[in-house]
Amino acid sequence: MERKTLAVIALVVVVVVVVGAVAAVELSKPPSTPKAAKVTLSESGSTLLYPVFNAWKGNYSNATITTLSTGSGTGISSAIAGTVIIGASDAFMSPSLASANPGVMNIPIMISYQYIAYNIPNFNFKLNLSGNVIAGIFMGTINNWNNSLIQQLNPGVALPNHSIIPIHRSDGSGDTFMFTSFLSKSNGTWAQKVGAGTNVNWPSVAGSLTGNGNSGIITQMTTTPYSIGYIAATYEAQVNSAGFGIANLENQDGQFVGASVQNVSIAAQQYLPLIPKNGTIALQYAPGKDSYPIADMEYVIVRQNQSSPAIASALKEFLNWAVSSDGGSSSKYLTEFNLVPLPSSVVSEVVIPLINKITG
Amino acid sequence: MTDGIQEETVLIKWKGLGIRKIKDSMAKVVSYLILALMAGVLVSIFAYILGSGAAHATISMFTTFGDTTTGGLLNAIIGTWMLVGMGLLFSIPPGILGAIYIVNSKSNTRVSYIVKLFTDILTSVPSIVIGLFGYLVLVIKFGFGYSLVAGGIALGIMMLPYLLRIIEISFRNIPREQIENAYALGADDIKIASRVYLPQASKGILSGILLAVSIAAGETAQLIYTAGFNNALPTGFLKSQVAYLTYVVWTGINQPSQYSHYLAYVSAMILILTITALIFLSKYIVRRK
Amino acid sequence: MRLHNKFFNLLTFIMALVPVAVLSVMAIFILYYSTPSIRYEGLSFFTTYLWNPGFEFKPPVSVNGVLAPAGSSFGLGLFLLGTLSTSLLAIVISFPISFLISLNVESYLPEKARKFTVSMIELFAGIPSVVYGLWGILVLEPVLFRYIEPWMSKNLGFIPGFRGEIYSGAGLIASGIILSFMIIPIITSVIVNSFETVPKDVKEGVFSLGATKWEVGRYLMTGYSRASTIGGTLLGLGRALGETMAVLMVSGAIVNTLPTSIYSATNTMAAAIASLLDSAFFDPTGMNIAALSELALVLMIISLAVNLLGRQIAGRGVLRGYEND
Numbered sequence: 011m012e013r014k015t016l017a018v019i020a021l022v023v024v025v026v027v028v029v030g031a032v033a034a035v036e037l038s039k040p041p042s043t044p045k046a047a048k049v050t051l052s053e054s055g056s057t058l059l060y061p062v063f064n065a066w067k068g069n070y071s072n073a074t075i076t077t078l079s080t081g082s083g084t085g086i087s088s089a090i091a092g093t094v095i096i097g098a099s100d101a102f103m104s105p106s107l108a109s110a111n112p113g114v115m116n117i118p119i120m121i122s123y124q125y126i127a128y129n130i131p132n133f134n135f136k137l138n139l140s141g142n143v144i145a146g147i148f149m150g151t152i153n154n155w156n157n158s159l160i161q162q163l164n165p166g167v168a169l170p171n172h173s174i175i176p177i178h179r180s181d182g183s184g185d186t187f188m189f190t191s192f193l194s195k196s197n198g199t200w201a202q203k204v205g206a207g208t209n210v211n212w213p214s215v216a217g218s219l220t221g222n223g224n225s226g227i228i229t230q231m232t233t234t235p236y237s238i239g240y241i242a243a244t245y246e247a248q249v250n251s252a253g254f255g256i257a258n259l260e261n262q263d264g265q266f267v268g269a270s271v272q273n274v275s276i277a278a279q280q281y282l283p284l285i286p287k288n289g290t291i292a293l294q295y296a297p298g299k300d301s302y303p304i305a306d307m308e309y310v311i312v313r314q315n316q317s318s319p320a321i322a323s324a325l326k327e328f329l330n331w332a333v334s335s336d337g338g339s340s341s342k343y344l345t346e347f348n349l350v351p352l353p354s355s356v357v358s359e360v361v362i363p364l365i366n367k368i369t370g
Numbered sequence: 371m372t373d374g375i376q377e378e379t380v381l382i383k384w385k386g387l388g389i390r391k392i393k394d395s396m397a398k399v400v401s402y403l404i405l406a407l408m409a410g411v412l413v414s415i416f417a418y419i420l421g422s423g424a425a426h427a428t429i430s431m432f433t434t435f436g437d438t439t440t441g442g443l444l445n446a447i448i449g450t451w452m453l454v455g456m457g458l459l460f461s462i463p464p465g466i467l468g469a470i471y472i473v474n475s476k477s478n479t480r481v482s483y484i485v486k487l488f489t490d491i492l493t494s495v496p497s498i499v500i501g502l503f504g505y506l507v508l509v510i511k512f513g514f515g516y517s518l519v520a521g522g523i524a525l526g527i528m529m530l531p532y533l534l535r536i537i538e539i540s541f542r543n544i545p546r547e548q549i550e551n552a553y554a555l556g557a558d559d560i561k562i563a564s565r566v567y568l569p570q571a572s573k574g575i576l577s578g579i580l581l582a583v584s585i586a587a588g589e590t591a592q593l594i595y596t597a598g599f600n601n602a603l604p605t606g607f608l609k610s611q612v613a614y615l616t617y618v619v620w621t622g623i624n625q626p627s628q629y630s631h632y633l634a635y636v637s638a639m640i641l642i643l644t645i646t647a648l649i650f651l652s653k654y655i656v657r658r659k
Numbered sequence: 660m661r662l663h664n665k666f667f668n669l670l671t672f673i674m675a676l677v678p679v680a681v682l683s684v685m686a687i688f689i690l691y692y693s694t695p696s697i698r699y700e701g702l703s704f705f706t707t708y709l710w711n712p713g714f715e716f717k718p719p720v721s722v723n724g725v726l727a728p729a730g731s732s733f734g735l736g737l738f739l740l741g742t743l744s745t746s747l748l749a750i751v752i753s754f755p756i757s758f759l760i761s762l763n764v765e766s767y768l769p770e771k772a773r774k775f776t777v778s779m780i781e782l783f784a785g786i787p788s789v790v791y792g793l794w795g796i797l798v799l800e801p802v803l804f805r806y807i808e809p810w811m812s813k814n815l816g817f818i819p820g821f822r823g824e825i826y827s828g829a830g831l832i833a834s835g836i837i838l839s840f841m842i843i844p845i846i847t848s849v850i851v852n853s854f855e856t857v858p859k860d861v862k863e864g865v866f867s868l869g870a871t872k873w874e875v876g877r878y879l880m881t882g883y884s885r886a887s888t889i890g891g892t893l894l895g896l897g898r899a900l901g902e903t904m905a906v907l908m909v910s911g912a913i914v915n916t917l918p919t920s921i922y923s924a925t926n927t928m929a930a931a932i933a934s935l936l937d938s939a940f941f942d943p944t945g946m947n948i949a950a951l952s953e954l955a956l957v958l959m960i961i962s963l964a965v966n967l968l969g970r971q972i973a974g975r976g977v978l979r980g981y982e983n984d
Contacts, residue, residue: 023579024462027455050605064437077437078599078611080937087940093515093598093609104716107943175826180912182938207715209938209947211730214916217826219924221624222934225439228626233800234827248626394871401763404756405776411840412782415794422797467674474671481675488679494966495685496901498929499955502936503685506692506952527681534678560667588787591903591933619789620904623796638790649785653778 049324054078055085055098056184057223058122058242059308063098065343070331073324081223083182083208089311090114095325097311100184100242101208102290116309117364118289119333121350123274124188124304125246127254128238129231130155130170136268138163140260141196141295141303147238148176148193149200150215155236163260170236173217177230177239180220182208188294188306189240195295196262196303228252240304243269243348261303262295269302275350277301282356289360308349314367322370329365333357416642423639426632435613437601438621439630443637445602449613452604453597454586456522457529458579465533466575470563472534473541486538492531497591500527505595515609516598524592529582536581540574541567573655580652584645590616615641686959693956695725696949700733704953707734710914710931712938712947719944726944733950735957737917741831741925742958744918745906746899748835749842754892756839757846764847765854765880766872777851784844791837792908799836800828800909808832808922823920829911830924837905842895849891849973853884890973897966901958903929928958 051073053063060079067075080088082099089097090111102108102116126139143159146152152159156169179186187208194201204210212218219234221227225248227239232252241249249256258266267273277296285291293305310329316322332338339351352361434442472482504524514520544566552562568575598611599621615637622634696704699722713731720729764776808825816822857880865879881888911924912934918925926934932951939947 023576024458027451027458027583076601078601079437083938083941091510091515093509093611104941104943106719107941110943173824173826180914180934180938182941205714205716205730207712208941209712209715211709211711211713212915216916216919216923217824218913218916219827219829220912220914220934222621223624225625225627225630229624232626245626252626390871390874394873397759397762397873397876398767401759401767404759405763405768408756408760408783408843409779412779414798415786415790418794418798419790464674464677467671468677469675471668471671471675474668476668477672477675481672485675485679488682490970491963491967492678492682494897494901494962495682496903496929496955496958496962498901498903498932499689499959500685502932502952502955503688505936506948507684507688527685530678530681558661558664558667560663563667563671584785588785588790590787590789591929594933595936616787616789616904619787619793620908623793623908634793638787638793641787641790645785645787646782649782650778 048072048074049320050074050076051096051321051325051328052076052078052094053085053096053098053310054080054088054094055096055311056082056100056308057225058082058100058185058244059098061244062120062338062343062347062349065346066332066338069343070328070338072331073328075328079223081179081181082184082187086182086311089313092313092317095312095316095321099309099311100306101187102292102307102309103311104207108288108290113314114311115314115364115367116289116311117329118285118291118307118352118356118361119310119329120308120339120344120352121274121278121293122188122306122308123243123269123271123302123348123350124185124306125241125243125249125254125269126238126257126259126304127231127241127249128257129235129252129254131235133170133255135164135167136255137167137257138260138266139257141193141200144238145193145197145200147174148178148215148218149203149213153215163266172236175234175237176215176218177221177227177234177237178212178218179222179227179240181222183223184208184306184308185224185240185242186210188304191292192294192304196260228254246348259303261299261301262297263299263301265299267300267302269304271345271348271350273300273302274305277303277305278307278350279353282353285356285360287360287363289364312368314369316368316370319370322368326365326368329368330362333361419635419638419642422635423637425635427636427639431633431636435602436618436633438599438618438633439625439627441601443615443618443633443640445600445613446615446618446637447640448603449597449600450587450615452518453521453525453593453612453614454583456518457525457586458583460523460526461530461533461582462579464530465537465578466568468534469537469541470567472538473567474559476559489531489534492527497528497589500524501592501595504592509596516596516611517606517608518597518604518610518612519607521593521597521612521614524596525586525589528589528592529586532582532585533578536578537571537575540571540578543574544570577652577656580648580655584648584652587648588616588641588645590620593617689952689956689959692952693949695727695946696733696953698723699725699727699946700950700953703732704734704950706736707732708736708740708915708917709734710737710935710950712942715941725946727946728942728944731946733947733953735928735954737914738926738928738931738954739957740918741910742900742927742929744831745834745838745910745925745927746896748831749838749899750892750896752835752839753843753846753895757843757850757891757895758888760843760847761850761854762873762876762880764851766876777848780844780847783840786840788841788902788904789908791840791905795833795837795905795909799833802828803833804828812922820921823922825922826924827911829909831910831918831921833909834906834925834927837909838899838902841902841905842898845898846888846891846895849887849894850884853887853891853973854880857883887973890969890971893965893969894973897962897969900965901929901962902927903933906930907933928954932958 057079063077085097085099088094156171191206194206221230224242228248231237231239258268261267280296280298281293295303431442435445436442471477508514508520552566600611600613604610604612618637619634622630711732713728717729719726906927907930913924
């Protein structure tokens with residue numbers, strides 16, 4: 011090859027690569043003109059809340075919202091580390107995490123719930139399951155679908171003779187928190203051995219698998235017959251199209267309750283009057299005959315001190331919009347994703363004061 | 371050695387020609403079969419990826435940004451390009467200048483030996499270890515955040531040993547007389563580097579760069595915890611996350627939606643095509659002597 | 660003039676030290692970040708297979724002077740087992756294939772087809788790890804799950820470990836197969852290179868004595884290449900040990916559950932670091948991250964040792980196909 015041609019090619023390659031890198035970065039910077047300098051509010055975290063943030067993103071024009079679906083654990087740590095402004099999380103910060111980071115708040119924004127879903131081929135029954143049974147499944151003490159404890163809750167139903175394959179999250183997950191909190195409150199052995207958290211010491215169960223994110227659980231369950239897993243109700247459409255069954259769960263009052271927005275609102279109402287000023291509250295395993303046992307409070311994790319007054323005021327404005335019933339918390343956004351807006355008393359007494367603590 | 375051969379020759383002759391010929395034919399057939407098997411697997415992988423990619427590719431995937439569940443791949447394509455570019459920025463200077471040092475006869479031989487040793491060791495560091503290091507040190511400790519710089523350095527760390535090695539070899543392939551003549555004519559080190567080393571080894575250097583790019587474009591573990599991901603383009607070199615194609619392949623296939631799978635297929639297709647082209651180009655350049 | 664020279668030489672000296680600096684800094688930092696875990700776990704890190712992140716919502720405890728989540732205990736046993744078993748399976752698959760391909764290229768294949776064939780094998784090394792993972796999930800796993808593994812369990816079940824419940828296609832076998840695709844190019848190129856160093860006259864001499872191509876390959880060339888073959892296999896092993904993404908996608912990435920048969924899901928050290936780092940962020944004591952750093956440290960040391968040994972035995976000429984993902 012001609013030396014000159016080679017040199018030219020080489021030069022072109024290097025220039026293209028380096029210039030491309032620099033130019034693309036420069037081009038993607040927002041215009042530096044003072045007019046309409048929209049603040050960018052970056053969000054990352056909960057896979058449960060991701061669909062809703064995406065829906066808000068397109069319809070909120072007072073700031074540019076960027077979203078990422080990474081799991082509640084990353085959402086919290088990113089918000090604490092300052093790599094994003096809004097960390098979306100299905101779990102509040104643990105006491106030790108909160109005391110280690112006094113300048114970080116968890117602000118409630120809405121109420122969610124979770125399905126216990128199962129993929130049993132050629133099976134159309136809606137199973138009744140209890141915290142004790144589910145704990146048994148995820149601890150390996152109940153390892154076949156036709157186990158007597160499951161049959162007892164479902165008399166007359168023809169249960170298949172096959173191993174159960176429990177599927178759980180591998181990432182730091184608020185859904186895991188919700189799920190394990192429910193199990194801890196309903197089953198003493200689980201509380202003692204495993205406990206609740208975004209990541210727990212999963213007991214050894216032969217054949218169990220993991221998934222990354224709610225989507226990962228759904229994908230894993232789709233390809234694994236006879237599996238059981240916990241999935242956020244925001245993914246109802248995918249759960250239905252995958253043909254999974256959704257269980258009725260036994261609540262504290264011993265009633266088997268279906269997963270629905272009404273039953274979740276009822277459950278939330280049992281605990282919400284007790285919500286403390288810092289917003290930290292667990293809604294799982296509520297009393298009341300119609301309460302759905304896996305209800306959960308959703309949070310945005312934000313630093314109290316933002317890096318600039320512009321960001322602080324944009325953030326406050328956005329959060330106020332998010333919890334208002336004619337803004338982000340209107341049924342136009344929440345209904346599709348099976349989310350429950352906060353009662354106005356909670357908003358005015360707890361949420362707004364927390365938002366007002368944000369400074370820049 | 372000759373004794374050994376004669377012994378074996380005796381054994382061979384003793385076993386009888388027929389069996390030996392059969393063994394030979396069997397070996398021939400089996401090894402060809404294995405080769406055919408490998409070729410078949412390669413073709414199947416390529417056909418599957420290219421096929422599913424081509425079947426589901428749309429123009430909008432190449433022209434819009436996306437978030438691995440909706441939209442397109444433009445942010446990931448540009449992001450990969452930017453990250454690899456950053457990586458080259460960090461690895462080309464040490465690659466070229468470091469190689470010059472190593473082949474320079476005036477350099478300390480012990481230092482050269484240590485450099486070569488460490489370079490070799492660097493190739494064996496698993497990519498996830500580089501990624502973990504990048505996260506703990508670049509993203510958190512140095513405060514770069516998930517960024518172009520953090521991802522670029524992580525890729526650069528991986529590319530550097532290959533570049534250094536290949537460029538060193540290219541320099542060593544330059545006939546000694548050329549270098550000695552240049553010294554004899556009174557040229558200093560800088561002139562020799564720019565007038566002899568670089569031009570003569572330009573093919574090797576370019577080939578090395580293309581190879582390094584082909585490797586870096588397909589990396590993931592270094593980038594998950596240093597570049598993050600971005601549903602658009604990064605807005606700066608620091609503290610702004612970057613999208614990249616391998617991430618789309620990894621997360622896309624994990625999503626339950628068919629469209630995410632399509633995005634994963636198309637990303638995989640783009641990657642395979644680009645990397646294969648780069649590998650062949652890098653070989654073609656050095657082949658023409 | 661002289662000053663310019665001096666600066667230039669200083670510059671090249673500094674640049675040459677970059678790889679040294681980078682490796683040293685990496686090793687030092689990984690060690691530094693591992694120390695809390697080393698103090699907390701001590702030797703039990705190496706003797707337990709459980710990875711227990713403890714109770715997130717109980718107050719952290721202080722052990723040996725470091726803070727850790729209550730009830731936590733980290734062990735690499737399961738991951739080490741997975742790494743070793745998947746890599747071993749990969750070597751068992753790759754070695755004969757690489758040897759036979761090298762033999763074929765060297766002895767049977769016509770000269771003209773050689774470059775093409777070698778390029779074809781090298782192409783396996785260029786495929787990105789995640790693309791292997793993608794193909795593994797979509798093509799390999801279903802085939803394993805529906806056809807190959809049930810057949811194996813039925814017909815080979817007398818072999819210990821070959822009889823067991825097949826929960827899914829993910830696991831040891833899928834990982835081993837995909838890893839072998841990645842290391843075949845490495846081992847093949849080392850063996851082919853060393854076959855080519857056999858002196859022509861010795862080869863011709865043996866041929867003239869009436870040896871068949873198979874015998875020349877099996878006895879002569881192998882004899883010359885013993886070191887390279889072992890070295891090349893070690894290099895392939897080193898590559899397999901550090902492989903992350905493809906294994907993450909097809910192994911099942913499980914924790915806390917020991918495999919019961921070769922059909923069980925598994926996990927490797929590299930894949931575990933990648934999949935567990937995310938959940939480690941939530942631990943305010945930082946112990947979870949320290950444990951992962953310690954895992955990375957062990958992985959780095961093992962990879963390094965295997966690679967250096969391989970390089971030592973095989974000679975420094977080898978480079979292609981080393982992408983570590």
